[in-house]
Amino acid sequence: xxxxNSGRPGHRATGAERATAxxxxxxxxxxxxxxxxxxxxxxxVSPRMRARxxxxxxxxGYRPNRLARSLMTGRTELVGLxxxxxxxxxxxxxxxxxxxxLQRRGLRPLIANLSEDGGADSALDMMLQYSVDAxxxxxxxxxxxxxxxxxxxxxxxVHVFGRAEAAVPAVTVDNVAGGxxxxxxxxARGLQQLAxxxxxxxxxxxxxxxxxxxxxxxxxxxxxLAVEFAGDYSxxxxxxxxxxxxxxxxxxxxxxxxxILALGAFDACRERGLAVPQEIGIVGFxxxxxxxxxxxxxxxxxxxxxxxxxxxxxxxAARLADPDHPIQGRLFDIRLVERDSL
Numbered sequence: 007x008x009x010x011n012s013g014r015p016g017h018r019a020t021g022a023e024r025a026t027a028x029x030x031x032x033x034x035x036x037x038x039x040x041x042x043x044x045x046x047x048x049x050x051v052s053p054r055m056r057a058r059x060x061x062x063x064x065x066x067g068y069r070p071n072r073l074a075r076s077l078m079t080g081r082t083e084l085v086g087l088x089x090x091x092x093x094x095x096x097x098x099x100x101x102x103x104x105x106x107x108l109q110r111r112g113l114r115p116l117i118a119n120l121s122e123d124g125g126a127d128s129a130l131d132m133m134l135q136y137s138v139d140a141x142x143x144x145x146x147x148x149x150x151x152x153x154x155x156x157x158x159x160x161x162x163x164v165h166v167f168g169r170a171e172a173a174v175p176a177v178t179v180d181n182v183a184g185g186x187x188x189x190x191x192x193x194a195r196g197l198q199q200l201a202x203x204x205x206x207x208x209x210x211x212x213x214x215x216x217x218x219x220x221x222x223x224x225x226x227x228x229x230x231l232a233v234e235f236a237g238d239y240s241x242x243x244x245x246x247x248x249x250x251x252x253x254x255x256x257x258x259x260x261x262x263x264x265x266i267l268a269l270g271a272f273d274a275c276r277e278r279g280l281a282v283p284q285e286i287g288i289v290g291f292x293x294x295x296x297x298x299x300x301x302x303x304x305x306x307x308x309x310x311x312x313x314x315x316x317x318x319x320x321x322x323a324a325r326l327a328d329p330d331h332p333i334q335g336r337l338f339d340i341r342l343v344e345r346d347s348l
Contacts, residue, residue: 041063089117133156140162141162179314180340205235246274265291
């Protein structure tokens with residue numbers, strides 16, 4: 007067998023070999039600690055030494071080994087991104103925002119799915135096994151106690167789309183006010199036979215949006231024609247839920263708990279030959295990209311997803327930079343986006 011000479015001083019990595027920090031140090035004529043400082047954010051290193059190290063690293067094709075560095079720093083720069091909405095195509099824009107914003111700050115997402123049975127336990131186990139630095143919960147309906155379990159494990163946690171009064175800091179909107187806003191918009195158009203179609207009956211967002219919608223109707227002395235929950239946030243649940251609702255009632259308008267439900271409900275109306283909005287109005291919630299598609303032109307309540315995601319990640323990044331930084335939740339404003347479906 008041919009002996010590898012990759013350990014020889016001054017040896018340049020070739021082909022499948024990976025350049026090491028030691029080789030960079032030898033090529034630059036500096037200590038290995040100088041190489042480490044050069045590739046560590048905010049570490050003290052002179053401009054001249056940094057230039058020498060970077061030139062050597064470029065020549066050798068060196069990339070710092072983050073896993074090895076985590077053993078020295080105690081930081082993995084991994085942030086758990088935990089959700090139960092991966093089957094919802096409208097949420098892909100949200101996950102795109104999360105991943106891009108994390109990577110822009112030099113952090114990396116470790117994604118966990120809470121949808122399956124036992125998902126909460128396996129997700130927390132994975133967070134701990136990979137030593138994530140923090141956790142972002144991106145769902146309004148995490149398993150009960152999951153956020154608290156993360157906090158008890160010593161992980162900084164932000165709950166995006168959660169309830170503001172929860173023990174864990176939440177970045178969210180006033181869903182009750184959003185539901186009330188929809189009721190007021192429908193009533194202002196003279197509509198009175200109204201219904202609500204939500205996702206899961208245990209989902210805090212659906213519950214709160216329904217509560218706000220009902221309070222808006224009650225303020226006008228009205229009761230809803232129906233309040234129903236389709237079981238999940240998906241196009242098919244919206245479609246089948248709307249068919250089931252129309253089997254028993256004929257509302258003038260339906261408030262759906264989110265946009266993807268609303269699009270499914272919209273298509274169910276088409277299948278029944280009901281014109282939207284001439285014969286039935288539909289309103290969603292979120293203002294996802296799909297809502298503005300010409301085939302739907304959905305009237306919806308906008309929650310500022312990009313701003314919410316950035317705030318949550320800003321808080322996590324600030325906490326990782328300063329362990330004494332108190333994570334601040336935030337309640338963002340909503341507004342009705344009027345298109346053509348009401």
